Each structure stands twice: as structure tokens, then as C-alpha cells.
Amino acid sequence: MIKVTMFRAKGNLTGFEISGHAESGPYGHDLVCAAVSAVSFGAVNAVMSLCDIEPDIEQGGEGGYLKMTLPDDLSEEIRSKAEILLEGMQVSLETIEHEYQQYIQISHR
Secondary structure: OEEEEEEEEOOEEEEEEEEOOOOOOOOOOOHHHHHHHHHHHHHHHHHHHHHOOOOEEEEEOOOOEEEEEOOOOOOHHHHHHHHHHHHHHHHHHHHHHHHOOOOEEEEEO
């Protein structure tokens, strides 16, 4: 199962952590894993490109791991822009969860 944790501080989205594998199909043909990967990496790339920042990123491991957190020292304008991009990622992941809840679980912390 893919586990997604969305990080919030004072109501603001500050990052996320994703781990695990959906195992909804054979390796290389797992559409849920592919969808979650595309949405999450797309969001990270959008934050980096459109906000011109370097978020803290950890990735790798055998469990399909990706963690991204926004830096603390962002201007309010950049933080707001990055947060909107991450909120969009969350909506996309919730759409996947709605259809494939046996393979993905989203929580908030």
C-alpha cells in the first residue's frame, strides 16, 4: 500500500511524505504507483520551477520513498504559490485514493 502523509503547520501545507508500493499490478505495469509517482514528482518539479526554490527532498529506498518539505525562510508570496501547487497535488492524490482506496491511503499531520 502507498501511504501519503501531508504535513501542515498552522493550517498551511508545508510538505509531504510518500512511501510504499500499491502492488496493484505487476512491476512496470502498476498504474496506481505510476499515477502517484507522476503526480508527486510533477508537483515537486512545479514547486522548484515556478517558485524558483529548492525544497528539502529525500528520496529512494526500497519502499518507493519521497519526502519534500518547504524551506522555512520563504516570502509569503512564494510560500502561498508553493502551497497552492501542493494543494493541487493533494487533490489529485485524493482522486486516485477515491478510486483505488485499497492501494493508497492519505493522512494529515
